[in-house]
Amino acid sequence: MSDTPFEIKDDEINVEEIMEKIRENIRRRKEAGVYPPDPNPAPPQDPTGSNSEIARDLAYISGNWDIQNRSYFISSHRPVAGKVLVKGRELVHGEVRRYVDPVIWKQAEFNRATGRVLEEVAREVSGIESLREQIREDTTRQIQTTIGEVRSRLKERLREQKHEILGEISETEEQIRDEVTELAAQVKAEIAEEVREQIRAELTEFVPQLKAEIAREVEERLRAEVTAAVTQAKAEISEEVGAQVRAEVAKQVQSALLAMDTDIENRAWLAKVLEGRVLRGAPGEAELPDSPSAGTGLNYFVFEDHFRGSREDIKERQRAFVRYFEGCSNVLDIGCGRGEFLELMRDAGIGARGVDLDETMVEFCRSRGLAVELNDAVSYLEQLEDESLDGVFIDQVVEHLEPAYLVRLLELCYRKMKFGYHIVAETVNPLSFVSFANFYIDMTHVRPVHPETLKFLLGAVGFREAETRFSSPVPAEITLQKLIPTEVIDDERKAFIESYNRNIDSLNGLLYGAQDYAIIGKK
Known part of the structure; x- marks a missing residue:
């Protein structure tokens, strides 16, 4: 069994739940024998230690449980007839006792058993009172311990909440500061807009004159800059185009010269071969x-x-x-x-x-x-x-x-x-x-x-x-050309163009396929 009778959570403090757990803990301890009965119970004369009437009643029951009258004596004050009367009474008394004594004996036994039971009950009550006192002390001690733990946890929780609240306050202050800054910026913008409106209103009178002056000045500057830029661009373009043309012409001339050299070389070689054959007496066109x-x-x-x-x-x-x-x-x-x-x-x-x-x-x-x-x-x-x-x-x-x-x-x-x-x-x-x-x-x-x-x-x-x-492959510009549909076209015309283009593909494959x-x- 755990030494800790119950657990207090930080979420909330519920007194009824705490008391219920204390009662459950006491019950488990009693079942486990933690609280044994008192080996020396208090005397039955005062089982409660505070109720004197119950003590007197127990004492009376203990001393008077036997109700039989053993001191009864039959006698007569008549000297002559007394003997006969005594003898008769004894005979009657004997007959009566034969029926009454068993009942009285049973009642006495019952009284004695009841007395014993009450004495045992008194002892149990005394033990229960002692156990109750011990439980009360244990409970008080546990409650004090629990209260201390709860108090410390509450303090810790309060510290945490205080820290959280301070953090939230800091965030709130930051948000307020941002909002104030934004509001200040907005106010500044509104003020600036008002100032601009005022300035715009004041400048409206001078705008036509200002536009004319600026346009005239810009036109003069642009004319001068454009003239200079056009002159420079003409010179650059002329130089660049001239260089490209010269390079392309040189390339074409070089290619043509190379082709001519190759052709001349091949023809010279061929002439040499034919000349050799003529000198050998073999005709130039002779073949195997x-x-x-x-x-x-x-x-x-x-x-x-x-x-x-x-x-x-x-x-x-x-x-x-x-x-x-x-x-x-x-x-x-x-x-x-x-x-x-x-x-x-x-x-x-x-x-x-x-x-x-x-x-x-x-x-x-x-x-x-x-x-x-x-x-x-x-x-x-x-x-x-x-x-x-x-x-x-x-x-x-x-x-x-x-x-x-x-x-x-x-x-x-x-x-x-x-x-x-x-x-x-x-x-x-x-x-x-x-x-x-x-x-x-x-x-x-x-x-x-x-x-x-x-x-x-x-x-x-x-x-x-x-x-x-x-x-x-045959160059694409030589092949049959397809129709290119416009962006806006109805379905019938679109289907016709698609069918036409498929036929063009088939014809191109047949007429202008790979060579x-x-x-x-x-x-």
């Missing part, structure tokens, strides 16, 4: 039997330089395919032409070589330090060891080949390549009308190859993971 331009008298180097585009343009288009050959050391460029892709390989640190049927192309590539063989692609591949190549690039070649030759070429490429490496075959896209319309500019073209056909052929010879990549496509396969 299997060359695409054989028998046409066409110098394909000059033709390609005129129609296909500059080497820089071709290199920029082919740059997207370099990533398929990263980490390779033996890539074969079939129909390498002017060697654009071989130079890209060299710049990327990838080992590559080329093969071409055009002697002029081969000599041009060799003049630029590129490893190129003059030979037919099938014949060249047949000489290589199986699984010796780690990449094959075929650009704008398949449209020059007959079907049987193309299939044979792809079969040899598959056989000569290592596993896990790529083949890239790019050609003209026949799905685009503009591309197909320009297809026969090149007289050496045999037939265009559909993307699905070339993809099927690669898969048929064994290549896997074939993907199609379209390139060389080239490539099939990329993997062994």
Whole structure:
């Protein structure tokens, strides 16, 4: 059991609750035997110590509980008849006692038991009085202790509340100070507004004259400043535009000179090659039997330089395919032409070589330090060891080949390549009308190859993971233009424009689709 009989909370002091807890504490202590009965109770003569009547009654009961008359004696004052009367009375008395004595005995026993009970009750009452006095003293002591605790807690609570009140007072003072400051500012603003109104009223008379004077002065100053600024701006713009024009002209002249130098260099190189052939007794237009331009008298180097585009343009288009050959050391460029892709390989640190049927192309590539063989692609591949190549690039070649030759070429490429490496075959896209319309500019073209056909052929010879990549889009300004709806338009007109634009997209895809496509396969 806890030594603390009850707990007083700081929230509030409830006397009835305190007394109820005291009573409960006394009851628990009695049940636990904390208050045992008094081993030496007060004498029954004075059980209460203050009530004398109860004490006298207990003394009387203790001395008179036996009601039997043991001093009763039968006698007669008549000398003669007295003996007979005495004898008769004794006989009657004996008969009466036989019925009365049991009742009197029971009553006496009852009286004696009652006396004992009353004496025990008196002793219990005395013990209770002693216990009550002890409880009163304990209760008084606990109440004093509780009052002390409550007083100290109340003081602490009062101190806290005082501190809180002081804090609230401080906050209130701060708020009042802020409000006073705000009110003072408002009053100042109102006063200032009144002063401004007064000044405005006083200045109203002088405003027209003041405006005229200011306008005149500002106009004069602005005219002078604008004139100076315009003069300076003209000089700066003239100088800047002149510098830009000079730079652009120099750039264009430099580009033109570079192009002319390149063209002159190529033509000089070509003239030198042709001159060498004449001196050797070989005709300049002589080609290998299997060359695409054989028998046409066409110098394909000059033709390609005129129609296909500059080497820089071709290199920029082919740059997207370099990533398929990263980490390779033996890539074969079939129909390498002017060697654009071989130079890209060299710049990327990838080992590559080329093969071409055009002697002029081969000599041009060799003049630029590129490893190129003059030979037919099938014949060249047949000489290589199986699984010796780690990449094959075929650009704008398949449209020059007959079907049987193309299939044979792809079969040899598959056989000569290592596993896990790529083949890239790019050609003209026949799905685009503009591309197909320009297809026969090149007289050496045999037939265009559909993307699905070339993809099927690669898969048929064994290549896997074939993907199609379209390139060389037609400039947007050449394609069919869409209608642009205005901001305010009804639903019917809006639906018509959307349908029209969808049709334009379909036509642009058919007429002005990508000009080239490539099939990329993997062994």
